[in-house]
Amino acid sequence: MRQKENYRRSFLLKTTSLLFGGLFLKFGTVQATQYPANSDLDKKYFPGFKRIAIKTSETNISGVVGGTGSPILLLHGFPETHLIWHKIAPLLSSHYTLVIPNLRGYGNSGKPDGGHNHNNYSKRVMAKDQVEVMKQLGFKSFTVVAHDRGARVAHRMALDYPTEVEKLVLMDIVPTYYLYTNTTKEFASAYWHWFFLIQDAPIPENLLQKNAVFFLKQWAFNGKVPASIPKDIFNQYLHHFSDYKTLHAMCEDYRAGATIDLEHDRNDLETKIQCPLLVLWGTQGAMNSLYNVLAIWKERGLNVTGKALPFGHYMPEELPEQVYQEVISFLNSSLILSG
DSSP, X not given: XXXXXXXXXXXXXXXXXXXHHHHHHHHOOOOOOOOOTTHHHHHHHSTTOEEEEEEOSSXXXXXXXXXXXXXXXXXXXXXXXXXXXXXXXXXXXXTEEEEEEOOTTSTTSOOOOOOGGGGGGSHHHHHHHHHHHHHHTTOSSEEEEEETHHHHHHHHHHHHOTTTEEEEEEESOOOHHHHHHTOOXXXXXXXXXXXXXXXXXXXXXXXXXXXXXXXXXXXISTTSOOTTSOHHHHHHHHHHHTOHHHHHHHHHHHHHHTTHHHHHHHHTTTOOBOSOEEEEEETTSHHHHHOOHHHHHHTTBSSEEEEEESSOSOHHHHSHHHHHHHHHHHHHHHHHHHO
16 A cells, blocks of 8 residues: 555656646746636736746745746836736747746735834845846846836845846836935825835725725726726736735835835945946826936936836836837847947
């Protein structure tokens, strides 16, 4: 009986190895896990992509990987998930290998406790997660294309890992340190949620969870879900936005931005982003009306270009083809400059 049981276990191990072998061979050692809750959406919106769940040194990161060519890491923002890239991924994947994860605290990625001074959601720690993901997938250096909160993670990543980040695209942000040290009535009015989400737990978490639909529609999307966001994807955003652990993690992300991130940024004010940097922002967003976005970033990087695009905040979903064209043009031009 014991011999039969050992044979059965051996057969199951070999079968599992065959099932996941292609992913292991192409992307390195990835810890297999059960499919996340949004697996049907991944199949629908990222056809041909592999779903991943990678154990980093401090948490677990979920996402999808697909395409062929040089690697690009795509990072989403608040209050969305990796699904924000569903329109751009098919365009880029014919030229590049795309790694599209959920940040820690978002989607189906791990949601650790905030830790002392919200350290577990510092952009330094969140950037480290993604660098470890890329290394486990076999990518020592890569391009980063990032939006909103993901762009803040990417900014820190470029400072902490200058040899890993080859090129950088940041969408619709200016540096966190600049915003908090140049706070005006106009900024506080447009970005009031920055000051709401940093309040002590569980005040914002409870208010958001009990009014998830209202807040997500009225606050994040100005009262109406944009036509650019499919209903099933919005429902997935709402699913996560209704989860207390996710809400707490999101708040910790912002709390870290108002505390430990400022300490890290203050210490690196003289450190410039070394790689070529493209900044994009929406003409209809607060960044465009409140700040000279390009001039601010030119103070923080050695090789900075950028432009405003004719739409609002959610450019990857609202303007996928134009964002794609800007990214491709930037990558081609930076290849020429660095080559």
